[in-house]
Amino acid sequence: MNTTLIKPFLRTVFSPETTPFISAGFEYDSKEIATHGVQKHQAIDFDVPRGTTVxxxxxxxxxxxxxEVLLEDQADIPTLVSVQKARAGNPYSDELRPPAKNGEWPIWFGGLFIQGWHKNGMYTQYGHLDWVDVSIPYYPPSAHKTNLMYSEVLKIDPREYKKPEISVFLKAGTPIGRTGMTGMGWGPRSFDFAALKRDERPDFSTAQYTHYTSPHLHFAVFGPRDSNGEPTKYYDPFGVYGTLNDAYPKNLSDWKKSKNSLWK
Ligand SMILES: [Zn+2]
Known part of the structure; x- marks a missing residue:
């Protein structure tokens, strides 16, 4: 059972004027499994317009x-998307794409991410952002061929993250970023469309890049990392542990109502 003994500790990630739609629940449905090649989402996707404050x-x-890494199958062969399918995913960004090789493009996965460390060994992550507040320290990725790997700071020893030279302490309710669709495109990497700011942080707020038509915030909650730096347990903040077709609340005001909700 995926029940939780963690006390509710999360306030909303959006302003009361925002009406997010949960477009992927904690579990992937069969269509999403086929797209992503993995069984579990272990996060919640909130569809909101690009530029929504988090x-x-x-x-x-x-x-x-x-x-931002190439999506590959288990034999490390890049998964390609046909021109036709890509256009169905987003018909609006043709001019951004280089000519397709054999009518196909590589697919990218990743994006601009924030991670937070909280009480009781809990972590949160916020994915596919367009912009991150300048108060939050930014760690550039390391490059492996065309792949860009997230900084190892995400896996830092829990005794280290509180150091002011590593992270910034923020109170609940502080704006931390703006939503986008980075790391969810094909053809060229989204990274190559970013304006690079101070400390090399990418800013996508005015950038056009290839992405699917559903900008969203990928929001993950997990418990302490193990000795390999992997999360020991993921939590559905709503306590539903279902696909998007299950009983996820539609209204922000209902987030705290489900039995094992982590929303305060
Ligand atoms: Zn997601």
Whole structure:
């Protein structure tokens, strides 16, 4: 059972004027499994317009980094998307794409991410952002061929993250970033369309890049990392542990109502 003994500790990540739609629940449905090649989402996707402000839902220590890797199958062969399918995914960004090789493009996965460390060993992550607040330290990715790997700061020893030279402490309710669709495109990497700011942080707020038509915030909650730096347990903040077709609340005001909700 995926029940939780963690006390509710999250305030909303959006302003009361925002009406997010949960477009992917904690579990992937069959269509999403086929797209992503993995069985579990272990996060919640909130569809919101690009540029929607994201707020820290809990007091914590925050950092940001970027990653973007080629989507590959288990034999490390890049998964390609046909011109036809890509256009169905987003018909609006043809001019951004280089000519397709054999009518196909590579697919990228990742994006601009924030991670927060909170009380009781809890972590949060915020993905596919367009912009991260300048108060949050940014850690550039490391390059492996064309892949950009997230900074290892995400896996830092829990005794280290509170150091002011590593992270910034923010109170719940502080704006931390703006939503986008980075790391969810094809053809060229989204990273190559970014304006690079101070400390090399990418800013996508005015950038056009290839992406699917559903900008969203990927929001993950997990418990302490193990000795390999992998999360020991992921939590559905709503306590539903279902696909998008299950009983996820539609209204922001209902987020705290489900039995094992982590929303305060
Ligand atoms: Zn997601």
């Amino acid at each position: 707020y820290a839902p809990a007091d914590g220590y925050y950092v940001a980094t970027f990653g």
